Amino acid sequence: xxxxxxxxxxxxxxxxxxxxxxxxxxxxxxxxxxxxxxxxxxxxxxxxxxxxxxxxxxxxxxxxxxxxxxxxxxxxxxxxxxxxxxxxxxxxxxxxxxxxxxxxxxxxxxxxxxxxxxxxxxxxxxxxxxxxxxxxxxxxxxxxxxxxxxxxxxxxxxxxxxxxxxxxxxxxxxxxxxxxxxxxxxxxxxxxxxxxxxxxxxxxxxxxxxxxxxxxxxxxxxxxxxxxxxxxxxxxxxxxxxxxxxxxxxxxxxxxxxxxxxxxxxxxxxxxxxxxxxxxxxxxxxxxxxxxxxxxxxxxxxxxxxxxxxxxxxxxxxxxxxxxxxxxxxxxxxxxxxxxxxxxxxxxxxxxxxxxxxxxxxxxxxxxxxxxxxxxxxxxxxxxxxx
Numbered sequence: 307x308x309x310x311x312x313x314x315x316x317x318x319x320x321x322x323x324x325x326x327x328x329x330x331x332x333x334x335x336x337x338x339x340x341x342x343x344x345x346x347x348x349x350x351x352x353x354x355x356x357x358x359x360x361x362x363x364x365x366x367x368x369x370x371x372x373x374x375x376x377x378x379x380x381x382x383x384x385x386x387x388x389x390x391x392x393x394x395x396x397x398x399x400x401x402x403x404x405x406x407x408x409x410x411x412x413x414x415x416x417x418x419x420x421x422x423x424x425x426x427x428x429x430x431x432x433x434x435x436x437x438x439x440x441x442x443x444x445x446x447x448x449x450x451x452x453x454x455x456x457x458x459x460x461x462x463x464x465x466x467x468x469x470x471x472x473x474x475x476x477x478x479x480x481x482x483x484x485x486x487x488x489x490x491x492x493x494x495x496x497x498x499x500x501x502x503x504x505x506x507x508x509x510x511x512x513x514x515x516x517x518x519x520x521x522x523x524x525x526x527x528x529x530x531x532x533x534x535x536x537x538x539x540x541x542x543x544x545x546x547x548x549x550x551x552x553x554x555x556x557x558x559x560x561x562x563x564x565x566x567x568x569x570x571x572x573x574x575x576x577x578x579x580x581x582x583x584x585x586x587x588x589x590x591x592x593x594x595x596x597x598x599x600x601x602x603x604x605x606x607x608x609x610x611x612x613x614x615x616x617x618x619x620x621x622x623x624x625x626x627x628x629x630x631x632x633x634x635x636x637x638x639x640x641x642x643x644x645x646x647x648x649x650x651x652x653x654x655x656x657x658x659x660x661x662x663x664x665x666x667x668x669x670x671x672x673x674x675x676x677x678x679x680x681x682x683x684x685x686x687x688x689x690x691x692x693x
Contacts, residue, residue, distance in 0.1 A: 307430050310438040317480060320441045321487035327446035330423040334398060334452045339369045341452050342540045345444055346459035347477075348380060349466035351610045351626075352502035354512040355459065356384045357412060358520060358533040358557070361565035363540055364410030365556050370540075371405055373415035373451055378428070381613035381625055382509045385414035390513035390584050390622055392575025404572040411569060421446040437467075441484055449488050456485060456492045457539040459532075461499030465606030471496055493539045497532055501604040501632050504529040508618040508625015510586045511646065517581040520563035530557060587616070587623040587646035589653045593660070595636045595668055602667040604632055609665060612645065616656040621648040636668055 315323065344359055356372055363370045374384030374394075385394045395417040396404065404411040416425070424443045431437055448456055458481050460474045461467075468474045478494030485492030504526040506515040519525025534557070538549030546552055556562050571577035609626060617624030627644045630636055645660075647653035 307427075307438065314438065315441070317483045317487065320445070320480075320484050323439075324442040324445040324449055324484065324488055327421045327423045327442055328450040331419040331421050331450060332398065333420075333450045334371075337369065337371075337452050340454045340544075342368045342370045342455045342543065343372065343448055343451065343453040344370070344457050344459065344536060344540070345448065346461065347440065347444070347467060348461070349468075349606070350461045350499045350503055351381055351606055351613065352504050352507040352512060352628075353461070354382075354384075354387055354504065354506075354516050355529070355533055355536065357387055357513075357516045357566075358525075358529070358562065359537050360410045360412050361520065361562045361569060362533060362537045362553050362556050364408055364569070365561040365565040366537075366541065366544075366546070366552065368409065368540065368544055369405060370410045371401055371451060372410065372412050373418060373420060373447065374412065375415060377619040379610075381507050381610055381618040382512055383619065384412060385416075386509040386619040386622065387512045387516070388412040389414075390510050391517075391579060392570045392573040394573070396573065404569065407572045408565065408568045410565070411573065413573070415447060420450040441480055445481070445484055445488055445490070448490060453490055455540060455543040456490050457536050458492060458494045459536055460494055460496050462496045463498060463500035464603075466499035468496075468499070491543060493543075495536060495539060497535075498528075499606070501606065502609060502628060503532060505628040505631070506625065507609060507613050507628070508616075508646070509622035510584050511625045511627055514581040514584050514586070516566075517579070517584075520557065520566050521560075522581070523558070523560075525557075530554070533557070585623050587621070587625075587648045587653075589647040589650050590644055591653060591657065592641045592644050593665075595630075595638055595640050595642050597668055598638045599636055599668040600671055601630050601632050601634045601636060601642075602669050602671075604628075605663070605665050608660070608663040612656050612660050612663075612665065615652070615659045616645050616647040617649065617652040621652070623648045624652065630666070642666055642668075 360372045376385045377383040394414040396413045462474045474496035482492045506512045534553035537553035541549030567577040613625045629641045
């Protein structure tokens with residue numbers, strides 16, 4: 307594993323390994339229609355994109371059986387978020403039944419025995435804080451689920467895995483070429499990763515935001531823009547014209563919300579569930595600004611770790627609700643964000659961690675000083691490993 311980290315894999319080697327990993331578990335090859343899929347390489351807190359994209363794509367008549375992971379180093383994985391709405395541990399026959407009814411599903415991949423070798427590799431990678439098998443890890447599972455068309459989201463910016471557009475282009479090119487060798491049409495999109503997506507971070511808070519966006523029409527602009535852009539790639543594969551506008555129309559018309567409730571019901575959840583019906587942590591605190599100005603930046607890694615210190619994702623009720631984001635104006639004493647926890651001691655733990663960190667920079671536009679660096683303080687490095 308260390309050798310792979312230092313020397314890497316060629317695309318051909320990654321293709322051989324992807325096929326071998328897929329063949330260590332079950333492979334679904336009996337779909338009646340072309341299969342569309344989406345994956346994000348992760349790193350951005352609050353990225354609940356899949357929970358909107360799947361019903362949008364399914365409402366357009368395409369088949370999208372989305373298998374997702376639970377969080378490894380993040381405050382929430384898609385499976386953690388969706389589990390706030392309905393069961394996600396479905397077997398293959400149950401997934402096929404859901405797909406026949408709704409065209410889409412959002413389930414936990416760990417219950418399906420898809421490329422189980424990947425789980426073993428992750429157990430080795432995590433304590434070493436390395437991720438040399440990103441490409442075969444992702445593509446082996448897509449091969450196992452039978453994907454024909456795949457859009458890969460590559461969040462780009464400070465505080466995530468990929469820092470620059472050049473790095474995103476290089477990684478995207480590898481995914482595209484690997485896809486060709488595996489018989490999967492792949493397109494990659496570099497998306498803004500400098501701050502959380504939306505305002506909720508943590509399983510329950512994110513599930514609430516999904517319902518408000520699709521059922522109540524009160525969604526964050528950045529979330530809707532990201533979903534519509536990624537959906538447009540899959541729509542392009544399907545031959546639809548003006549894919550982004552089509553996605554926006556499906557969201558605004560309520561068709562995506564209706565499709566989400568159909569999926570929730572088909573997976574065994576309550577189709578009448580409302581955002582306010584999802585419990586969040588009873589212990590909370592508001593973090594207020596000490597001065598007036600503008601939010602110049604948000605530290606994704608500190609947001610992530612603070613939410614985890616509060617109990618997320620194990621405690622689904624825990625997390626962070628942002629009140630301000632980058633470029634927003636702030637007055638002294640205004641709330642920047644709230645922290646929610648299930649237990650008081652976990653809220654205290656999150657606050658203790660936060661006292662030693664820079665989570666948001668409030669200042670004047672064009673201010674040249676980003677932050678002051680303490681002379682003797684050591685801060686823990688956070689490793690991002692998500693699938």
